[in-house]
Amino acid sequence: EIVLTQSPATLSVSPGERATLSCRASQSVRSNVAWYQQKPGQAPRLLIYAASTRATGIPVRFSGSGSGTEFTLTISSLQSEDFGVYYCQQYNSWPPITFGQGTRLEMK
Amino acid sequence: QVQLVQSGGAVVQPGWSLRLSCAASGFTLSNYGMHWVRQAPGKGLEWVAVIYSDGKRKYYADSVKGRFTISRDNSDNTLYLQMNSLRAEDSALYYCARDDDTGGNPFDYWGQGTLVTISS
Numbered sequence: 001e002i003v004l005t006q007s008p009a010t011l012s013v014s015p016g017e018r019a020t021l022s023c024r025a026s027q028s029v030r031s032n033v034a035w036y037q038q039k040p041g042q043a044p045r046l047l048i049y050a051a052s053t054r055a056t057g058i059p060v061r062f063s064g065s066g067s068g069t070e071f072t073l074t075i076s077s078l079q080s081e082d083f084g085v086y087y088c089q090q091y092n093s094w095p096p097i098t099f100g101q102g103t104r105l106e107m108k
Numbered sequence: 109q110v111q112l113v114q115s116g117g118a119v120v121q122p123g124w125s126l127r128l129s130c131a132a133s134g135f136t137l138s139n140y141g142m143h144w145v146r147q148a149p150g151k152g153l154e155w156v157a158v159i160y161s162d163g164k165r166k167y168y169a170d171s172v173k174g175r176f177t178i179s180r181d182n183s184d185n186t187l188y189l190q191m192n193s194l195r196a197e198d199s200a201l202y203y204c205a206r207d208d209d210t211g212g213n214p215f216d217y218w219g220q221g222t223l224v225t226i227s228s
Contacts, residue, residue: 036153038153043220049213049214094155095169096170097212098155099152099154102152
């Protein structure tokens with residue numbers, strides 16, 4: 001099973017600043033990584049797939065990068081609606097499809 | 109527009125069975141892979157099962173293999189998760205999610221979730 005480790009566990013950022021979230025895979029998953037955003041009481045929402053492709057309707061301030069075992073989600077200028085929990089997911093080697101444990105992005 | 113409306117969650121005792129439903133609209137279920145994902149209270153996301161668009165290939169997490177069965181009814185455009193021999197550790201919010209292709213891909217649409225609580 002491929003383990004995804006996200007860091008940091010919690011990230012405190014002020015609105016308008018840049019946020020960088022990391023996801024490390026226990027073995028190569030090529031570019032088969034997605035990122036999801038989850039707000040309290042809501043289902044997750046797909047942000048990025050194939051490591052760097054924005055999903056439909058996702059603002060350009062969200063960007064993804066990486067391949068192999070190291071991946072990054074960057075939010076260039078945080079808006080108030082961007083705070084929540086972010087999960088990475090690998091869909092390269094499965095079953096099982098696995099998720100990281102999440103990074104909580106909170107307002108500073 | 110694509111919608112996934114879930115139902116079936118309940119409070120049941122250990123060892124009992126439960127069937128979750130996920131009614132799809134805005135697309136044809138049989139053209140896509142479909143997944144179940146669960147989230148224990150205050151915890152992260154755990155993938156549970158997938159049914160491929162061909163309806164034949166089904167895969168499960170080890171934690172539910174042999175106890176849970178994923179299926180779908182093409183005439184009703186509804187996805188199901190039959191859960192047997194339920195345990196306390198199965199307590200979670202269960203989401204259905206659409207694969208953005210035939211199976212084994214990211215999840216582009218999610219249901220609203222349905223809560224399953226296992227308690228004596």
